[in-house]
Amino acid sequence: MLVMCLLCPDTAVHAAKPEDTISSPSVQETSSIERAEKEKRQEKQILTLGQLIKKYPDTFKIHGPHVKQIALTFDDVPDPRFTPQVLKILSEQGVKATFFVVGSRAKKHPDLVARIVREGHVIGNHSYNHPQFHKLTMVEYTDQIIKTEKILYGITGYKPKLIRPPYGDITENQLRWAKREGYKIVNWNVDSLDWKGISKEAVKRNIMTTAGQGSIILQHAGGGSTSDLSGTIGALPEVIRELKKKGYTFVTLPRMLKVQKDK
Ligand SMILES: [Zn+2]
Numbered sequence: 001m002l003v004m005c006l007l008c009p010d011t012a013v014h015a016a017k018p019e020d021t022i023s024s025p026s027v028q029e030t031s032s033i034e035r036a037e038k039e040k041r042q043e044k045q046i047l048t049l050g051q052l053i054k055k056y057p058d059t060f061k062i063h064g065p066h067v068k069q070i071a072l073t074f075d076d077v078p079d080p081r082f083t084p085q086v087l088k089i090l091s092e093q094g095v096k097a098t099f100f101v102v103g104s105r106a107k108k109h110p111d112l113v114a115r116i117v118r119e120g121h122v123i124g125n126h127s128y129n130h131p132q133f134h135k136l137t138m139v140e141y142t143d144q145i146i147k148t149e150k151i152l153y154g155i156t157g158y159k160p161k162l163i164r165p166p167y168g169d170i171t172e173n174q175l176r177w178a179k180r181e182g183y184k185i186v187n188w189n190v191d192s193l194d195w196k197g198i199s200k201e202a203v204k205r206n207i208m209t210t211a212g213q214g215s216i217i218l219q220h221a222g223g224g225s226t227s228d229l230s231g232t233i234g235a236l237p238e239v240i241r242e243l244k245k246k247g248y249t250f251v252t253l254p255r256m257l258k259v260q261k262d263k
Contacts, residue, residue, distance in 0.1 A: 047172050049187070055172075059179040063189045064214035064256035070248045071216045071256045072097040072240075073188060075126055075164060078105055078112035079222030082229045086221040086236065087119060093240045098253040100126035100164040103148030105222065110155045117156045122252040122261045124162035124186065125149055133165045133174055141174050145183075158262035162186050162253055182263055186253055188218035192232060195220050200234030207239050216253070 053060050064071065072090075077083045077099045090097055099116050101123050106113045116123060127133075127144040136144065149159050161184055165174075168187040178185055190210045194203050207217055219232050240250070254261040 049168065049170075052170070052172060052175055056175055056179060059183075060170075060175060060185045060187075061216070061257055062187045063216050064251075064253075066213040068213055068248050069251045069256055070211060070214075070243055071251055071253050072219065073100065073164070073186075073216060073253065074098070074219050074221035075100045076105075076130070076220050076222035077101055077116065077126075078109040080109060080112060082223065082227075082233065083112055083116070083221045085233050087115065087121075089233070089236045089240075090121070091119060093237065095240055095250040096120050096122070096252050097250070098122045098124060098162070099221065100124045100162075101148070101152060101160075102126050102130055102222070103128035103144075103151045106148070106151050106155060113152065113155045122160075122162075122254055123152060123156065124160045124164055124253070125152065125183075126164050127166050130166045132167055133170050138173060138177065142177065145178075161260050161263050184257065184259055186216065186257070188216040190215045190217040192217065192219045192235075194229060194232035194235075195223060195227065197228040198231050200231045200238075203231040203235040204239055207235070208242065211243060211248075214256070216256075 047055065053062060072095065074083075074086055074097060078101065083099075099121055101113060101116075103125075113123065125145055125148050128147045129144070131140075131144065133141055133144075145163060153159050161182065163178060163183050163185050164187065165185065170178075170185060175185060190207060192203050192206050194206075198206075203219075211217060219236075220227075220229055221232075223229055243250075252261070253259075
């Protein structure tokens with residue numbers, strides 16, 4: 001079954017798995033929830049992510065130019081259980097990727113962040129402790145970014161230009177601050193849904209059915225205490241091999257988006 005991707009309402013679709021269908025609210029419930037949401041947004045004139053992407057095309061990205069390039073991105077790092085396994089596969093395949101780092105985790109495992117950078121990958125800022133940005137005040141939000149930036153600067157010697165908001169969630173005011181300060185906000189247009197602990201086959205299917213020119217693929221190389229990322233790790237070598245066979249090259253986000261990795 002194909003559903004519209006919330007983050008890229010015009011173009012992106014991804015495969016929904018049976019468990020989505022089971023746990024989803026009924027069509028009627030969904031439409032009344034959607035209507036209430038819409039009304040709330042209209043009252044406060046809150047723009048949806050899709051509208052923000054259209055309004056701030058230079059600051060808010062979900063894909064690159066339509067050329068045969070793909071950017072692999074791994075969120076919620078560093079995590080000693082999963083990040084080294086992902087790094088090993090990328091090294092074996094000769095692929096460079098982009099890792100979005102959570103500040104509090106970087107503080108616990110600085111060596112792993114240093115290793116990501118040493119092995120030629122790029123890091124971005126994924127907040128200090130992974131809150132939903134729309135629930136934060138502006139001060140709390142900027143603290144999340146700056147606190148993480150200081151930690152990453154201390155470990156790697158650079159301040160990442162790229163920010164990926166946890167859950168892809170950001171408000172217009174937060175986006176405007178990021179724009180003013182010279183950051184780029186980067187979400188994705190291909191969602192592996194790997195955080196659900198799904199099988200290697202399901203991760204591979206989610207990626208292969210929607211990846212194309214300029215795709216930014218969301219995967220994870222870190223998670224909570226009960227996270228199982230064996231599906232994403234199992235799928236990764238095959239996904240890379242098959243996309244290479246189709247003529248795609250793998251690039252980091254700064255290379256794809258033609259921006260600096262640092263500020
Ligand atoms: Zn995350």
